[in-house]
Amino acid sequence: MSALAAELDGIDLGDQRLNRRARQVLAKLGDKPTVSIPAACAGWSETRAVYRLFDQEQVTAEAVLAPHIACTLKRIGAHPRVLCIEDTSELDYTGKPSMQGLGPLNLETRQGLYLHPTLAVTPERLCLGLLNVHRWVREPGSLGQDKDPNRPLEEKESVRWVDGYRQVDELAEQLPDTRLAYVADREADIYDLFVEAPCPEFAADWLVRGQHDRVLANGKTLRQHLAEAPVLTETTFERPASHGVKARTVHQQIRTVRVTLPAPHRPDRILPDVEITAILATEPHPPAGEEPVEWLLLTNLLVDTPAQALEKLQWYLCRWQIEVFFRILKTGCRIEKLQLEKLERLEPALAFYMIVAWRVLFLTMLGRECPEMPCDVVFATAEWHAVYIVTERKPPPDTPPTLDCMVRMIASLGGFLGRKSDGFPGPQTLWIGLQRAADFVLAMEAQRGVGEGRYG
Secondary structure: OOOOHHHHHHOOOOHHHHHHHHHHHHHHHOOOOEEEEHHOOOOHHHHHHHHHHHHHHOOOOHHHHHHHHHEEEEOOOOOEEEEEEEEEEEEEOOOOOOOOEEEEEOOOOEEEEEEEEEEEOOOOOOEEEEEEEEEEEEOOOOHHHHHHHHHHHHOOOOOOHHHHHHHHHHHHHHHHOOEEEEEOOOOOHHHHHOOOOOOOOOOOEEEOOOOOOEEEEOOOHHHHHHHHHHOOOEEEEEEEEEEOOOOOOOOEEEEEEEEOOOOEEEEOOOOOOOEEEEEEEOOOOOOOOOOOEEEEEEEOOOOOOHHHHHHHHHHHHOOHHHHHHHHHHHHHHHHHHHHOHHHHHHHHHHHHHHHHHEEEEEHHHHHHHHOOEEEHHHOOHHHHHHHHHHHHOOOOOOOOHHHHHHHHHHHOOOOOOOOOOOOOOHHHHHHHHHHHHHHHHHHHHHHHHOOOOOOO
């Protein structure tokens, strides 16, 4: 069985047969993530077995993800600092009107659900795994309720950001040798989240992109304070292409201030004032016709030096990893194409595919961070043997190749050319190569079976 299936070694579905079947299903879906479930399976009987697994009451998304999350925590323990990155993505099943249990998205006519995972990522952008996944379906007629200022936070969808920080904070107590930092985008700019860490010495840190220009006690806004602050440092980086925006070089100036945010009025509670650090990264001279790249970041941490400011900026840039994760899920694993009849089947299937997407992202970055690591740490012997034989056209060596070599071999099966200008393989060539590698493993097993007289 593939190394991917080891993520479910500790699964407990109340029945050993179901546990075994779950590991087999994860291996199957990981081998062919871009095709339908029937195409990933060997015939109708195996396909029915997958659907029967999804139909079992005890096979929930939480039960499937639990052993993977336990593996994630073990990986986190090996790092002194880990970022817990959270974001939301909609899953659109409007074209599948027969699927039961869905709700409206941004329009009543669009149907689907929302996925809100937390990824554990090192500051070097190595994705260690999932920590939590929140899923929800909107009730018909509920659009716009989050904008009601009189509605309690606990009744709004936006409470997921505060809950996400609370869960990370609870994990911080279990990981005394690792400092956790919660990282989120503008939707998480919620005052209630900022007051969740009463004891910075033991609580998880947080870094949130700001969207509100709050008025401080002296009558000035937060941005006015930042505009008056001196430039602490400058930075240059390459912004990747996304959503029709071209990739380009960005040069920013960084200013920071330490301020106290006055507590907002709450009809049901009294909140304390909170001291935070605000970081403003501005692009004073963007290219002609381009919008300047500007970020307002808020954090509980002190930021007094250029190195500290640049570190927080790099943390926020790591948030791009969860965007890549969503792209792997949707474009690579094609989860919005799943042909399942009801939400109770869809949710455990999504859990399997999220583990698959994590592994692709993990291998993409692990090869960059630990290129000299032996490849058998993350690949089963049958996997790397098959890839080596096909790509090198000779028997595999006694000593496993490095992870860097193996990742490049696998990516070459997905179209990666390996030229000097190509850099390191990306997720797309890697997930295509992993599928082809699985076919080669199957072919080699079949060939051995013929030689041993098992067939015929």
